[in-house]
Structure formats: structure tokens, C-alpha cells
Amino acid sequence: MSQLTYHRALEILENVCIGCSHCMKVCPTEALRVSGGKAHIHVEWCIDCGECYRVCPTRAIRVMDDDFKQIFDYKHRVLLVPSVFFAQFSDNISRDKIYSIIGELGFTEICAVEQSVDTLILEENEYVKNSVKPAISSFCPAVIRLIQVRFPSLVDHIMRLIPPIEITAQYYKRKFAAGGIPEKDLGIFYLTPCIGKIASVKSPVGGYKSPITGVINMDFFYNKVFLAYKQHIPITNQVVVSKELSSTGVLYPVTGGESSHIEGKTLAIDGMNNVIDFLEMLENEEVEGFDFLELRACDQSCAGGILCHRNRFLTAESMREFAASMPDTHNLVPEYLTHCSAVIHMDEIEPRSMIKYDRDIDIALKKMEGAKKLRMLFPGIDCGACGAPSCEALAEDIVKDQAEINACIFLRTLFEKRGEITLEEAVKIMERIWGKDRFSKEI
Amino acid sequence: MLSEFIVEGGDFTRAGSASSQIKKILKNLNVSPDVVKRVVVALYEAEVNIVAHAFKGVIYADISNSGIKLVLEDEGPGIADIKMAMTKGYSTASQTVREMGFGAGMGLPNIKDNADRFEIISNVGKGTRLTIEIDFL
Numbered sequence: 001m002s003q004l005t006y007h008r009a010l011e012i013l014e015n016v017c018i019g020c021s022h023c024m025k026v027c028p029t030e031a032l033r034v035s036g037g038k039a040h041i042h043v044e045w046c047i048d049c050g051e052c053y054r055v056c057p058t059r060a061i062r063v064m065d066d067d068f069k070q071i072f073d074y075k076h077r078v079l080l081v082p083s084v085f086f087a088q089f090s091d092n093i094s095r096d097k098i099y100s101i102i103g104e105l106g107f108t109e110i111c112a113v114e115q116s117v118d119t120l121i122l123e124e125n126e127y128v129k130n131s132v133k134p135a136i137s138s139f140c141p142a143v144i145r146l147i148q149v150r151f152p153s154l155v156d157h158i159m160r161l162i163p164p165i166e167i168t169a170q171y172y173k174r175k176f177a178a179g180g181i182p183e184k185d186l187g188i189f190y191l192t193p194c195i196g197k198i199a200s201v202k203s204p205v206g207g208y209k210s211p212i213t214g215v216i217n218m219d220f221f222y223n224k225v226f227l228a229y230k231q232h233i234p235i236t237n238q239v240v241v242s243k244e245l246s247s248t249g250v251l252y253p254v255t256g257g258e259s260s261h262i263e264g265k266t267l268a269i270d271g272m273n274n275v276i277d278f279l280e281m282l283e284n285e286e287v288e289g290f291d292f293l294e295l296r297a298c299d300q301s302c303a304g305g306i307l308c309h310r311n312r313f314l315t316a317e318s319m320r321e322f323a324a325s326m327p328d329t330h331n332l333v334p335e336y337l338t339h340c341s342a343v344i345h346m347d348e349i350e351p352r353s354m355i356k357y358d359r360d361i362d363i364a365l366k367k368m369e370g371a372k373k374l375r376m377l378f379p380g381i382d383c384g385a386c387g388a389p390s391c392e393a394l395a396e397d398i399v400k401d402q403a404e405i406n407a408c409i410f411l412r413t414l415f416e417k418r419g420e421i422t423l424e425e426a427v428k429i430m431e432r433i434w435g436k437d438r439f440s441k442e443i
Numbered sequence: 444m445l446s447e448f449i450v451e452g453g454d455f456t457r458a459g460s461a462s463s464q465i466k467k468i469l470k471n472l473n474v475s476p477d478v479v480k481r482v483v484v485a486l487y488e489a490e491v492n493i494v495a496h497a498f499k500g501v502i503y504a505d506i507s508n509s510g511i512k513l514v515l516e517d518e519g520p521g522i523a524d525i526k527m528a529m530t531k532g533y534s535t536a537s538q539t540v541r542e543m544g545f546g547a548g549m550g551l552p553n554i555k556d557n558a559d560r561f562e563i564i565s566n567v568g569k570g571t572r573l574t575i576e577i578d579f580l
Contacts, residue, residue, distance in 0.1 A: 365444055
């Protein structure tokens, strides 16, 4: 049942979607189909990686973030800001200026998400010593969900430690509680460059409950801050800024920023396809001897986050430059160590296997055999004209009664040639997949 | 369900393609991850054995609701002393093969460890026939 209540971070806006199928082509779990001229998500297969959002030309994919106005329901409004956020601005806009604008927009306190990183790295090294090898970083939520869905045999490799955002949020929760602030007065908000993080905060894995009150879309917030900057809004509010942060923290979200601090033989891999290739090898036990793997779904890791607008290489470079000006450690590390070790661990992560054919193996075998025969009939060019991402996916859909064999444009042409279907029927099939108005244009 | 795969001797860059395809089928049938792992490890080893030692071979896979039966037939030098070949650490692999990271002498014993039923028949100068059965439950 947990699959049904699983939180989703993405939604397709039917009235905006033009059924171009770009999203369908990039989905790493083949969770998208086009019918009636609109894209549809297979909810249980979606891993919230956001690849579809990245390629959508009409912005028809909506991020299910929280309403910004809700921050005013709280007296104390803390914004946890990831280091990639500042790297979205050109270098001549000072951090202090950005802080003051964030304060003016309504937050009372600002802290770097990565303040907890130094502590987490110590814990990671302890963890890796005794874990299943290689331990896979639990930092990237899309990678965790990818492993749950496509590589269930590898779930026990996922490091059972919570990510920096959750540790920093725990620290703030504790700090305000210690200061006698009632829980209902405190709102902890996370500014996210990542769609996967939205889902992971809303429905975390590993039996953990997040102290984060709401998630704010970084793409939306960047525009808000930059507009305020351009309009020179007067600054009237005071904001508390915790500037304790190390160079290690700044660089943790870029590729290699985590693995370079882990002892032993490590590897850092970014980009969804690269990660999938490597996990296939790992699953086959073709790679040996690694202690730790940093796997990130986005090219250039969070610098290439789905909700980052700036070029990923410029973003990463800007982060490196800022890191060079920062100290190796910071003053709050001992305090984090004392208070966070207890909350840093999470339970085992459950696999979320995607039911391809059927739960019953007899039925599944029969359907699979049917799909295999169908595949021999299809052209194998994965054109997507049928509304499925590949010939293989169409064959699967047909044996599950979710598509018809005539959906294949090659077979349909063959049937037309033989006179087995009429032109009108062929047009109707195309309309069912791609929508009526597509075939009523005046040329 | 029957599937068939051709394996070419000496083609290490393609070794593992049969095990990858079988893995995909088993995962799509929701066979438990532990079982999938055993099948993939055993088949991969056996596939590499053909590549490393034989001229060519065929892999027949029969998947039913209760398990998988793999038959690997190769045309090659055969195994003179099967008992010795089943000893952990024993290998006749050439230096070149070892340098590619194969031929540690764990192949056959490892296949047997992962199989529920295992049979090996060999004719010196002709070839080897390996049968591996792994149950789903």
C-alpha cells in the first residue's frame, strides 16, 4: 500500500502539455506515455528525478512545491540555503546583499544547508568502515529512488545516514527548542535546487520524519530575489545570518565533493545514464574493491540541479572559487558533533520494485513471452510514434492491454498496404494517441 | 520461456551480454533480488569461461515459474581433469587472460556455489557442457 500513498513531486498540467513526447524519451524508468495528445506519468515508476521537467519545452510539468505565503504562518522563519543558490548570481552581487533581500522577503534567519557537512563526513567515514561495500552515498534522492525501483538488490548498499539538509534542520529545531521557542512558532524552510528533494522531504525513506516545514522551489525564489535586487527594494527588516561554513561544506554538492573526503577506494559518478551503467555493473558483481560510491543523478551534481537556471559548469566554478576563500572547518562543528550523532542514522531502505507484467509469475511469464513475439514484429527504431518510449515498451503495454498492436506505425502501414485497415481507421488511431487537433491543420 | 545466446571465444568486450539480458528478464518477472544475483554471478562466470577457453559456445536458458535452467555448450579444448578444475584457485588461464582480470581460478567452484543443481560433462578436444539450475523459491 505504501506505493499508493507515495508522495510525488511532479504533475503534468494537461492544458499546457502539447504532447511533444520529449519527456517520454528521457525518462530513465520509462514511466511516461502519450495518449490523447497528452503525456501521462505512471506514478509507481516515477522516481522524481526531474529529467522530464528539464526537457519540457512548454513548462507543462509542475513542481509540487509549497506555497511561499505559508512561511508567514510562523513567527520564526528559518531559510536553509544550499550553496548552489549563491552561485546562480553573477559574482558582483554580494552575499550580504542577497542575505538582506532574503530577509526583506520575509525570512528571519538564514543558514547554509551544508553547515552540517563536516560532521556528516566524520560519521560517513565511521559508517563506511563497517558497512556493506561499496557503500553508496544517500545524498542524492533520485539515486536512492532509482536503486529502489531498478536495482532492488543493491538497497542494502545505500548508506543509512540522513543527508546534510536534514541534519542542519534537526540542529535548528533543537536550537529553537533549547531557546524556549514553542514548536508551532518555528518554520524551517528548505530552498531546493532539486525536485527529488521535495519528494524526499515529504515522504522520507528509512523510517525517518523530517523536521522541515516546507520546501521552496529555487527557480521560483531566484526570480523573486533577483527581481527585488533589480528593483532596489528598500531593506527594512533585520535578518539573522549564520555564516559558519567550511570549504568542505560549500563543495559537498558538486561532483567529488563528498567522495574526496571518504577514506579508502572511492569513485564519484554524475549523470543519470552514467549512474545506471555503473549500477548495472555493480549488480553483476563486475566491479570489486570499492569502499564508497558518490552517485549523483545530475551532470555536475547539484550544480546541474533541475531547478538551477545558470549553466552548470559556471555554477560549479563559482562554488569552487567561493570555497577557496572559506576556512577548512568552522566553529559550530563541535556542537553539531555533540547533538547530531543521535539523529544522523536512519533505518534500512526498502526496495520499491516496479511490477512490469504481473505479480503472479505464471501470468508474467506468459505476458513476457507474448511481448517477446511482438518485439520481433516491431521495427526496433524506438520512434515513439505509438506513444510509448520504445518498441519494447509498446510490446509490454500491448500484452498488458494498455495499447493496441495497430499503434505501431510500421505495422499499421503494413496493414494498410494489405488493405486490412482503412485510411480512416489509421487516422483514428493516430488521433487517439496524439490528439484530434493534430490532424486538422490547414497546410 | 526459451532464450538462446551465442558466445564468441576471445571476445571479452562482449562477455556478460547474455547474463545482462537474463538479468533483465528475471527482474521483470520480479524474481527475488538474491536469486537474480546468484543467476547473474553464475552465468557471468560460465560465459567468461567460454570466452576465455573455448572457440565458441551457445547458452540456452529455460525460465519457468519455479526456476531457471541454463545449459552452456561450447566447442573447445574441454577439461581434462574436472576434479582439479573444481578446486578453488586452480586455473589454466593464460597470462593475457589473467592480465584482463579474469582467470583467478574461482570460476567453476563459484558457479557451483551459486547453483541449486550443477552438472559438468567434458570431452577433451571437443568441448564442455555445463548445466546450471537455480530455483526461484
